[in-house]
Amino acid sequence: MVPVSPSKSTGEILEVDGHEVRVSNPDKVVFPQPGLTKLDVVRYYLAVSEGALRGAGGRPMVLKRFVKGIGEEAFFQKRVPENHPDFVDTATLHYARGTSAEEAVIRDAAGLAWVVNLGCLDLNPHPVRAEDLDHPDELRVDLDPMPGVDWSQIVDVAMVAREVLDDVGLVGWPKTSGSRGLHILVRIVPQWDFKQVRLAAETLAREIENRAPGLATARWWKEERGESVFVDFNQNAKDRTVASAYSIRPLPDARVSTPMDWGEVAVRRPEGFTVATVLERFAEIGDPHAGIDDAVGTLDGLLRLAEELGPAEKPPRGSGTADGRRQSTMPLIEVARTKTKPEALAALDEWRSRHPSVVPLLHPADVLVDGMRGSSSLWYRVRVNLQHVPEAERPPQEHLLADYDPWAGKTWPGDGPQPGR
Template identity: 35%
Template sequence: MTCQIVQIEEKEVRLTNLEKEMWPDGYTKADLIKYYVDMSPYILPYIKNRLFIMSRYPDGITGKMFYQKDAPEYTPEWVQTYPLVSERENKVVNYIVCDDLPTLVWLANQACIELHIWMAQKERLDYPDIVVFDLDPFPPATFKDTLDVAMLVKEALDRFGLQGYPKTSGSTGLHIFLPVRPEFTYAQVREGVRFLFEHIHAVYPEKTTLERSIDKRAGKVYLDYGQNTRGHTMTFHYSLRPHPGAPVSTPLTWDEVRAGDIEPEDFNIKTIFPRIKKVGDLYRPILHQEQSFAGLLTLVT
C-alpha cells in the first residue's frame, strides 16, 4: 500500500492506495486525485458553501459503494463541517463543506468519485439558488431524444426570460441548471418545474413521461422534477462519474444541444481539459446570475 503526505495550502493531506484501480479502464486513485487537483479552479467556486454528500468507491466502480453524509471521526480538523439535525435519523449530521483544495483532495482520497451537492447554500438551506430540470431517457429512447426535449425546456424558459445552462449528467441523461435568487422554498420551486414539465409533456407526449413507475417509462424521456427537494443532491458539473471510460458531467452550449450530434461518452477524463481550453467554463455566468422564479410561479395554481 502506497502512502504519502503532501502539503497543500499549508495543510497536510495523507494520500493512500494511490495505485488502486478505480475504473476498469486502468484509471487509478492517483488519476482521480490528479483530476480533481487540475479541475479545482473550475469546481471549487461552485461547490463552496454547499453541503457535500460523499459517494465512496473504496474498491473502484466495480466494487461496492456507499453514501456517507456524516463526516467520519478521522476527518481532519481543518475540514469544514456543518451540523444539521436529521429528523429522519434523529441525530445531528455533520456534513462536509468543500471550500478549498485540501478538502477536495482529502475527499478524493476517500475514494469519492462524484460531487453530490445540495442545491442551496448553507446560509439559506431551505431556499435553493439552483433549480434543476432533470431529463432521463429510458431505452429505446436515446440521448438525441433527450437533447430534443431539452430544447423544449429552453423554449419554455425563454418565454419567462429565464436562462438555463445544460450539461451532460455524465451518465445517460441531461441536466439543465437554472440559477435563481434564493427566495422560494424547495416545494415552491418544485411546483414550478412540475408546471413546465406538464406543459412540455402535453405538447410532446410521444417522447416524454412524468410516470413515477419505472417500468412504465420505456421509450420515453422521464421529466424528473422531484430532484428539487430539500436534502436531495445533484451531480455537479465537472464531476467524474462511476462508469467505464471515466465520463465527466460536462457543460454544453445550446448550439450543441440543438445540433444533437453529441453523446455522453464524448466527455471524459481525457477529453474534458482540451474542451475547457477550447470553449472555456460555460457555467461561469451562474456564479453571479440571479434570476427570479416569481414570474413562472404566478401561473402555478
C-alpha cells in the same frame, strides 16, 4: 499542487493551496480500462477544481464512497468523518424524516482532494449553500431517458425545456449527467423553500410534457412513461442530491458529467466526455458554466404557471392499497430484489429464459431495473411491465428469483437488530 513527499509507505502527501493532503494508496487502479489510478483521479479534480467547486463548493454534500472500486456498489455517508481537516467546513442538515447529520462542506481545492481521497468519484452536493440550508439557490432539471430513447430525443426535450425556462425568465445551463441523460442547472434567488422549489420544478416538467407530448413525460411512476424522457422534478425534493459538474461517474470509461454551452448540446454526446478528454477541454476552453452565478432568476413565473395549470393529476380514487400505498394500474410483476446490479441482470436473464415466448413482445421500457436507495447503499429491484403482452399469455407473479433484504440486521434507534421482512 506540489508533491511534498512520496509518502511514508501508505500514501503520498500533496501540498494544495497551502494545505497538506494525503492521498492513500495513490497507485491503486480505480478505472482499469483507461488505467487511471487514485492519484490520477485526484490530479484530475485539482486540474478542473475551478469548475468542480463552482458546482459543489460551499454546499453540504453526501459522500458517495467507492472504497472497493467501481466494480462494487458505493456506500453513502452523510456524516462527515470526525477526523476531517480544519480546511473542510461542516453544516448540520435536518432531513424530512426527522433525522439530522453534520455534512462536509468543501470550499477549496484542498477540500476537493480530501473528499476524493475518501473514495468519492462523483460529487453529490445539496442545492443549498451552507449559509442558508432552508432555501435552495439552484433548481435542477434532470432529463432521464427511458430505455429505448436515443440522444436526439433528449436533445429535443432539452430545447423545449430551454424555451420554457426562457418564457418564465430563467436561464438554464446544460451538462451531461455522466450517464445517459442531461442536466439543466438554474440559479435562483434563495427565497423559496424546498416545497415551493419542487412545485416550480414539477410545473416546469408538466409544461415541457404539454409542449412535447410523446417525447417528454412528467409521470412519476416509471411503468407509465413509455419510451420517453422523464423530466425528474423530484430531484428538487428535500434531501435529494445529484452528481455535480465535472463529477467522474463510476463507468468503465471514466465518463464525466460535463458542462456544455447550448450550441454543443445537439452535436456532442455523453460518451465523448471522459477524464482524458475533459482535461484537454478544460485546459483549452475553461468552464462553459463560468457565468452561471451571474444569471440568477426568480421562480415567480413558474409559480404563476403552477396556478394556471392547477393541481397535478393524482392517482384515481380506489387505486391505493389497504395500507394507503399507491397501486399501479399497469400489469407489473416483480422478478427479483438483489444487492448488486450484476445480480439483478442475472435474475432478469433467468426470468427471460423461463418465459421465452414473452420476451419478443416486451418493449425496452417494459423492463424496469431500479436502483433503490437504502440507508447507506443501493439495492436493486427488477420488474417487468406486461402491458404489451396479451392478457391470456401473461406470466403470473412467481416467487422472487432473488429476495435480498436491505434492512436485515439493521439496528434502529431504541431497538435491537431487526429480523427483516
